[in-house]
Every structure is written in C-alpha cells, then in structure tokens.
Amino acid sequence: MNIFRLAGDMTHLMSVLVLLLKIHTIKSCAGKSQLFFFFFFSGFSWTLSGEQIRDDFGVRLRIFHVIPLTGISLKTQELYALVFATRYLDIFTDFISVYNTIMKLIFLGSSFSIVWYMRRHKLVRRSYDKEQDTFRHFFLVLPCLLLALVMNEKFTFKEVMWAFSLYLEAVAILPQLVLLQRTKNIDNLTGQYVFLLGAYRAFYIFNWIYRYFTEPHYVHWITWISGLVQTLLYADFFYYYFNSWKNNVKLHLPA
Secondary structure, eight states: OOHHHHHHHHHHHHHHHHHHHHHHHHSOSSOOOEEEEEEEETTSOOOBTTBOOOOTTSEEEEEEEEEOOOOOOHHHHHHHHHHHHHHTTTTTTOOOOHHHHHHHHHHHHHHHHHHHHHHHOTTHHHHOOTTTOOOOTHHHHHHHHHHHHHSOSSSSHHHHHHHHHHHHHHHTTHHHHHHHHHSSOOOHHHHHHHHHHHHHHHHHHHHHHHHHHHSTTOOOHHHHHHHHHHHHHTHHHHHHHHHHHHHTOOOOOOO
C-alpha cells in the first residue's frame, strides 16, 4: 500500500458512489433532464412513469415534456460486473487484509446493483437510452478471453480469469465513451463519473512506477500494458473535460 494505490482506490470508490448517487437521487440512468411542467389543482390526475404522485398540499405536478440528456451505458456496467466477478474469485479462499476484502465486496456488490437497477428498477430502466447505447459489448469479451488463454502468468483457472479481467477492464469503458460521443450534452454527474474512473487508472500507473523503484523484482507486464491501454482510452475525454472545466462551459465530446 502506498499513497498512489490509496488514491486510486478512493477515486474508483468515488466513481461508484457518484453513479449510485445519480441513480438513487434522480431515479434515472439518463442525464439530468430538462423538465417543462405546470401545476394544477387536485381535481385532475396525472402520472409519472405510470405512478400517480401528489404533494402534501394537495397540489399536483404534471410533467409536460421531458428531454433526456446523455446517460450511463448499461453495456459498460455489465462489462465491469463481469470484470469484478472474474477478478475476485479468490475472495473467500485467499485472505490478504480486511481492507482488501472490504474493497472487493464493495466493487462486486455495487457493480451488480447498478446493473440490476438499470435492468429491473421500474423507474430507472425506463430512463435507460437503449437506442443510443448500441455498442456490441459482447464482441469485446471473446477476444479478451482468448488473449487471457494465451497470455497469462500461470495457466490455472484463477490466473486465466485474472488476466481476462485485466484485458476486459482495459476496454470496458468503450461503450460509455461511444455513448457520450453520440449524445450532444453530458450532465455533470456522468462527466464526473467517467473522469473519476480515468483518474483511478492513472493513479494506479503511478503506483506501479513507485513499486517498480521501491520493490525488488516487481514486474507485471500484463497489468502494466492493460492499464496503459485503459488510460490511453481516456486521453481524449480528459482533454475535453479539462477544457470545459477551464473555460467553465458544458462538457461536449466531438461526434
């Protein structure tokens, strides 16, 4: 453990918390919606996603029109769930530390919870933009599995699955980045979520550099190369994210 590893873990955790906050607070996996509404008295009825809602004063709010902005890619979330499921096969067999076990449980539980919300929650699933999120993510799984069978540190089931999880994580963000490029507006929570994911991997690269110079015989080529590929995929997003932050304008990605 070092400061870079801790910073990487915390930014990764923050990215998950930002996404869960977005889903639980807005009850939506779409971006912050622009709502055009009007009030009228309780003699009329109205529904929101099939449910009637009424405030304490007997005044009802009718959603007249909703324009969804950009959202979260279910395809990326499913890939991350698969990444953690195959990476943490040793969670109940190999104990490293309490911290390590807790972080594994958090990432496993949160990744599958997010997928469940987007697929099963009656409000969240209706906000999911299937028409834009069309990346064929399963085409990423087979090449990563074949690569893991060929390039691994030891040809055992756990080690092959570990290598597979590294290769898959390197490209898991692709459906999300493609979704952001297809949409014109990116809300703050979605932008922060993707930024924190990229920052997590960048901190881990600093962690590997630090360990290379402080620990004898520390060499993990599979981890290093997959992590570098993953970070490079974020480079374009980082550029536009920092530009929007510097100029205090809304984040846009080129189509």
